[in-house]
Amino acid sequence: xxxxxxxxxxxxxxxxxxxxxxxxxxxxxxxxxxxxxxxxxxxxxxxxxxxxxxxxxxxxxxxxxxxxxxxxxxxxxxxxxxxxxxxxxxxxxxxxxxxxxxxxxxxxxxxxxxxxxxxxxxxxxxxxxxxxxxxxxxxxx
Numbered sequence: 001x002x003x004x005x006x007x008x009x010x011x012x013x014x015x016x017x018x019x020x021x022x023x024x025x026x027x028x029x030x031x032x033x034x035x036x037x038x039x040x041x042x043x044x045x046x047x048x049x050x051x052x053x054x055x056x057x058x059x060x061x062x063x064x065x066x067x068x069x070x071x072x073x074x075x076x077x078x079x080x081x082x083x084x085x086x087x088x089x090x091x092x093x094x095x096x097x098x099x100x101x102x103x104x105x106x107x108x109x110x111x112x113x114x115x116x117x118x119x120x121x122x123x124x125x126x127x128x129x130x131x132x133x134x135x136x137x138x139x140x141x
Contacts, residue, residue: 051127057088058119058129065093065117066133074137077113092125094118100134113137 019027061084069077081094100112113135121127 054121054127055129057091058121058127061088061091061093062117062119062129062131065095065119066115066131069095069115069117069133070135074113074135077115077135077137090121090123092120094120111136111138 077097079096081092084091084093094117096116096118098114098116100114115133115135117131117133119129119131
């Protein structure tokens, strides 16, 4: 006597839905490429934000330092350097004062001083800001 069981026999059909290993690997690779691009742009945006912050702050600090210099007596202009104290840590400045010489106008060049102000920020001064000012210095008798 033959007996039939009620357990269904598994049959494979082409209608089975799901993802193959190759499809999953391709999807993961696409996601990885997209994430690398997103993280790269995030890193670049942080770098650009730091540079923009420095350019803004350096312009304000340079303007402040130039105001200090022009408020002093013109005869007392000398090259110097320093920092901006605890209020602006990491910012350093350097001042170079030199005579202006150009041919054909010696009488004018005796009264001009070239003032170069440079600001730097960072451990190795990776951010630089330079400003040049020409100031009239009358000769005292």
